[in-house]
Amino acid sequence: MSRSGANGWLRGTTVRKGGAAASSQRPTQGHVVSTSSTIFGGGVKDPSGRTSEFFSMDDQCPVCKSDRYLNPKLRLLVSSCYHKMCESCIDRLFTLGPAPCPICQTTLRKLAFIPQTFEDLTVEKEVAVRRRMAKEFNKRREDFADSRSYNDYLEEVEDITFNLINDIDVAQTEARIQAYRAENAALIEFNIQREEQTTQALKEQEDYERRVREQRALELRREEDEEREDREKRERELIDKLEFSTQDATKLVAKARAEAQKRSAARSATTFRSTSSLLRSRAAQSTVIPDPVHVPLQDDWDDYSDKFVVQTNYHDPMSELVRKDKEGIMRAGGYRIEEAWERAVRSAVAGLDLQPLVGFGLEIEPDGDVVMTPV
Amino acid sequence: MDAAEKANAERQARWLKEAKIGEGTYAVVYRAREKSTGRRVAIKKIKVGQFKDGLDMSAIREVKYLRELSHPNVIELLDVYSSKTNLNLVLEFLDTDLELIIKDRTLVFLPADIKSWVAMTFRGLEFCHRNFILHRDLKPNNLLVASNGQLKIADFGLARDFADPGYKMTCQVITRWYRPPELLFGARYYSTAVDIWSVGCIFAELMLRIPYLPGESDMDQLKTIFRALGTPTEDDWPGHTKLPDYVPVGQFQKTPLRDLFTAATADCLNLLGKCLLYEPRRRVSAKEALNHSYFFALPNPTHPSKLPKPPSAHSSKPSDDLDGNGDPVSSGPGGKAAGPNKRKRKLSGSGRGGKVDRMVSRKLDFGAVSTGSS
Numbered sequence: 089m090s091r092s093g094a095n096g097w098l099r100g101t102t103v104r105k106g107g108a109a110a111s112s113q114r115p116t117q118g119h120v121v122s123t124s125s126t127i128f129g130g131g132v133k134d135p136s137g138r139t140s141e142f143f144s145m146d147d148q149c150p151v152c153k154s155d156r157y158l159n160p161k162l163r164l165l166v167s168s169c170y171h172k173m174c175e176s177c178i179d180r181l182f183t184l185g186p187a188p189c190p191i192c193q194t195t196l197r198k199l200a201f202i203p204q205t206f207e208d209l210t211v212e213k214e215v216a217v218r219r220r221m222a223k224e225f226n227k228r229r230e231d232f233a234d235s236r237s238y239n240d241y242l243e244e245v246e247d248i249t250f251n252l253i254n255d256i257d258v259a260q261t262e263a264r265i266q267a268y269r270a271e272n273a274a275l276i277e278f279n280i281q282r283e284e285q286t287t288q289a290l291k292e293q294e295d296y297e298r299r300v301r302e303q304r305a306l307e308l309r310r311e312e313d314e315e316r317e318d319r320e321k322r323e324r325e326l327i328d329k330l331e332f333s334t335q336d337a338t339k340l341v342a343k344a345r346a347e348a349q350k351r352s353a354a355r356s357a358t359t360f361r362s363t364s365s366l367l368r369s370r371a372a373q374s375t376v377i378p379d380p381v382h383v384p385l386q387d388d389w390d391d392y393s394d395k396f397v398v399q400t401n402y403h404d405p406m407s408e409l410v411r412k413d414k415e416g417i418m419r420a421g422g423y424r425i426e427e428a429w430e431r432a433v434r435s436a437v438a439g440l441d442l443q444p445l446v447g448f449g450l451e452i453e454p455d456g457d458v459v460m461t462p463v
Numbered sequence: 464m465d466a467a468e469k470a471n472a473e474r475q476a477r478w479l480k481e482a483k484i485g486e487g488t489y490a491v492v493y494r495a496r497e498k499s500t501g502r503r504v505a506i507k508k509i510k511v512g513q514f515k516d517g518l519d520m521s522a523i524r525e526v527k528y529l530r531e532l533s534h535p536n537v538i539e540l541l542d543v544y545s546s547k548t549n550l551n552l553v554l555e556f557l558d559t560d561l562e563l564i565i566k567d568r569t570l571v572f573l574p575a576d577i578k579s580w581v582a583m584t585f586r587g588l589e590f591c592h593r594n595f596i597l598h599r600d601l602k603p604n605n606l607l608v609a610s611n612g613q614l615k616i617a618d619f620g621l622a623r624d625f626a627d628p629g630y631k632m633t634c635q636v637i638t639r640w641y642r643p644p645e646l647l648f649g650a651r652y653y654s655t656a657v658d659i660w661s662v663g664c665i666f667a668e669l670m671l672r673i674p675y676l677p678g679e680s681d682m683d684q685l686k687t688i689f690r691a692l693g694t695p696t697e698d699d700w701p702g703h704t705k706l707p708d709y710v711p712v713g714q715f716q717k718t719p720l721r722d723l724f725t726a727a728t729a730d731c732l733n734l735l736g737k738c739l740l741y742e743p744r745r746r747v748s749a750k751e752a753l754n755h756s757y758f759f760a761l762p763n764p765t766h767p768s769k770l771p772k773p774p775s776a777h778s779s780k781p782s783d784d785l786d787g788n789g790d791p792v793s794s795g796p797g798g799k800a801a802g803p804n805k806r807k808r809k810l811s812g813s814g815r816g817g818k819v820d821r822m823v824s825r826k827l828d829f830g831a832v833s834t835g836s837s
Contacts, residue, residue, distance in 0.1 A: 203750050222466060291474055379575060379763040382582060385754035387534055391593050408626035410652075421650030421701030422657070422743020433596050 142204040149174035151181075165201040169194040170209050210253075219254045221245060224269060224277040322348070328452045344461050395437040475542040480506060480551055483546035489519065497541075503556040504541060508549050519686060521620030522550055528596050528619040529554075536587030537616040538607060548719070554799070558610050561603035563666070563773055563822045564673055570771040576730070579764035580606075582753065583614035584662055589749035592655045595625045599636040601661035612767030612779070625654070634708075637661060639684050640674050644695070645743050647685050649708030656743035661738065663738025670724055670731075685712045692739060693717025729755035 147154040147164055151173045155161050166173040171191040173181075181187050182198035207211045225245045228311050232238040251261040269276070326344045330337055404411075407425050410418055478495050484505070485492040493506045509522045529540035529552075539742040542553035561580065564570060584606060591598055607617045621636050631651040637643070643660035645653055667675035676691060678684025688696075694715050695703060703709065720732045727735070734757045737747040745753070758764065 092618055112555050119765055222578075286472075306551075315528065345548075364618060376764045377769055379766050379769075382578075382587075382756070382758040385589065387590060389534070389590065389593070405627075410628040416702035417650065417707070418652040419744065420648075420706055421628075421645050421652045422654050422746070423626055423652035424654045424744060427595075427625055427654055 092334075098163070140205075142207055149177055151177040163198060164204060166204045166209065167194075167196050168200045169196065170213050170441075172204065174207070214253050217249060221249050221252070224265070224276055225282065226276060227272070228279065231275065310314055361438055384423060392437050395440070396433045400427055404429070468665065470546050474542055475551075476505060476766040478504065489521070495553070497604035499521065504555045506555045507552040507554055508546070509552065510549060522552075524622055525552065525619045526746060528622045528624075531594060532591065532596070534590040535613055536583050536589060536615055537590060538615045552751065554617075555609070555615070557607035557615060559608050559773055561608060561614065561669075563681065564608065565603055565668060565689065565771045568672075570671065570773065571767065572672075572771065573762075574731075575762040575765040576763070576770055577666075578758060578771060579767065580614055580669060581662070581666050582764050583760055583767070583796070584616070584665065585752045586750050587614070587616040588658055588662060589753060591622075592658070592749050596622055597655060598622050598658050598661075600642045601658055603636045603665055606665070608770070608772065612770040614767075616723075626652070639675050640664065642684065642744065643684060643705070644688055644700075644741060645706065647681055647688075647708070648703060650706050653743065654744040655748060659738050659746045660743075661734060662749075662752075666735055666738060668725070670727060682710075682712065684809065685710075686715075689713070689715045689751065691718070691723075692741070695741040703741070728757070728760065730755070730760050738754060 138382060147157055147162055149164060150161065150171070154162060154174060154176075159176075161175075163175050165175065165178060166172055167189055169189050169192050171189055174188070176199055177190075180196060181190065186195050186197050188194065202214060206215070225248075227241060230236075232241065240412050247263055248264060251257055322344070326340065329335075329340055333340065404425075407428065410425055411425070413419055473740040477498055479498050481496060483491060484494050491508045493508065495504050495506045496502065497504060509519060526540065526543055529538065533539065537555065539555040540552060541555065544551050544553075551760070584601075588598065588601070592737045594620075597617065598616060598621075600618055601616070605616065605618040607615050609615060623632065626632050632653065634646045634649050634651060634653075637646060637657065641661040641664045643657050646657060664675050676687045682773065689712060692715065693699075697704070720727075720736055722731060726734070734747070734752060734755045737755075738752070782796045
């Protein structure tokens with residue numbers, strides 16, 4: 089069996105975007121190339137090409153049990169109930185209209201399958217939920233009178249998000265979202281517009297910066313070209329002179345060299361000082377700023393060393409083997425169990441005497457609630 | 464626009480990139496300014512695009528540890544944001560680095576200057592160690608020098624926190640000339656002493672003005688070390704013959720440090736010797752080093768503002784940069800801001816040896832996904 093033959097099925101050139109096949113060329117824009125005739129809606133729309141579809145050699149379709157060995161072009165998509173299945177199963181099950189999910193029996197449609205971005209489907213779900221939430225719950229700090237009410241709002245948003253992610257009281261939660269939407273329709277719309285404006289402004293800014301950069305590079309190139317032309321011209325002149333002039337050739341060359349040197353010196357304009365003058369200037373300096381006496385540590389970072397004494401021995405079953413160190417390699421390598429102990433002890437006493445947070449933008453309300461002002 | 468994307472855009476808007484000042488395989492460094500204050504910063508743009516599995520490990524390490532550390536002798540990480548497919552670290556702007564200073568033959572070092580640099584190095588390192596972080600790539604080129612003369616430890620791309628008892632660490636760290644013998648012998652359990660050896664090498668290099676132990680290969684490095692400091696005996700370094708990659712490299716006699724460092728004081732050589740002890744557990748710690756008599760003896764360490772520096776070829780006026788002639792190839796002082804000549808970092812073997820099977824995290828960039836889908 090030849091090597092290339094063995095690689096053939098491994099390569100699976102169709103589905104992958106971020107995989108080995110795509111390493112040499114830039115991944116094609118956003119959408120993943122599929123072999124199936126199915127058109128999948130949703131999923132990752134990513135013009136920047138930063139995200140890639142999740143891909144693993146161990147992929148197996150939970151429905152038909154087909155895996156990457158049997159079908160190198162296997163591509164698993166995720167349903168709206170967050171179950172994976174392969175493209176051919178989706179084609180088979182849902183071409184004739186909505187049908188129940190073979191795993192959880194939720195009614196699914198063919199178009200509701202999305203490519204997988206994250207290895208962990210709970211993350212996939214959380215991202216989707218948060219994205220949905222962010223679209224409507226887009227109030228800002230400016231929309232609230234005080235930080236208290238803003239914090240309450242943020243907490244409510246987080247509550248709803250948590251419920252949606254973990255499927256708690258789904259109907260009730262959806263009702264809450266509906267109520268919020270009805271109540272704040274105008275503000276949501278306004279904030280979306282505001283958002284678009286900032287995005288637009290940011291894009292314009294980026295465009296502008298890119299143009300400036302290009303301009304700068306162009307300028308630099310032009311300067312270089314000019315300099316080179318200048319140099320070539322002078323060289324040509326020198327050769328012409330050498331050819332036709334009656335003057336001494338060595339003199340002409342020397343003159344040209346001197347001129348060139350002068351020009352380059354003018355360009356770089358570097359200053360050189362002799363060693364002796366440097367030493368003199370340093371000596372003069374030393375009388376102005378005195379050299380302070382050595383102070384071992386100059387920071388005030390408290391290492392709590394007054395709070396503990398590291399013992400020479402601890403009952404520490406975790407490090408039993410290390411301390412015995414039968415082969416002596418940990419000792420020879422310089423590992424110090426004392427350092428680990430000191431770390432443990434210091435971490436234990438650190439912060440023991442810290443005051444509860446007061447000040448620093450925190451206010452304690454009469455009922456004992458701590459309210460944090462966003463910085 | 465997602466909240467994350469918005470926050471990112473806000474952060475990005477705080478900084479104004481000016482000119483490219485250096486490029487390596489792993490990052491591009493730009494000179495930049497904080498818009499509100501005009502403060503000069505360096506932006507290290509990490510090329511993420513080529514690492515298709517996600518972020519480069521060293522970038523993660525750098526962010527992870529620099530976020531924790533705030534000390535006059537450790538480079539300050541001001542901000543992190545992403546632009547298109549790149550990760551941008553906003554770092555303090557620093558004029559030059561110790562390697563350039565050592566190489567600049569027009570500069571004269573006084574013994575007090577060396578004392579001052581070494582003290583600042585130890586101070587920064589002690590702070591890392593006090594925060595349980597091993598730097599693992601100390602070399603003159605990673606010790607940057609600010610305009611006020613303060614030396615700052617930079618490049619935490621290979622740093623890690625102390626290992627828990629029994630966890631392996633990789634021995635493929637630290638640039639070869641500054642790598643301690645235990646790592647060359649493949650030790651997988653080591654400690655803060657590895658950084659101390661590097662400081663010892665830098666200390667010696669400051670006095671010699673050339674690298675102290677320049678080995679040509681890992682094998683040759685051991686030979687170079689033993690030629691300088693003598694082949695260790697079992698007394699010098701108990702157990703070293705049992706280290707995983709131990710090979711006998713020949714017998715060499717120890718030459719006294721005094722023979723090479725003819726102008727150094729006894730205190731100075733005593734401290735240097737303690738940094739370059741074979742047995743890692745007996746090597747001096749950063750804190751002990753700072754309390755060594757060398758630093759208290761006269762002359763006092765030079766005040767940072769008076770330390771020698773290469774003449775600045777670089778204008779600090781923003782108006783000069785507008786014509787775009789900030790020379791992109793100059794490795795001029797500014798170019799060192801975050802080590803542009805960086806080789807591709809070693810990624811072999813993560814910090815925890817075989818325990819980690821995926822060394823990169825998946826991209827979790829919500830901003831990349833458009834808002835259009837459900």
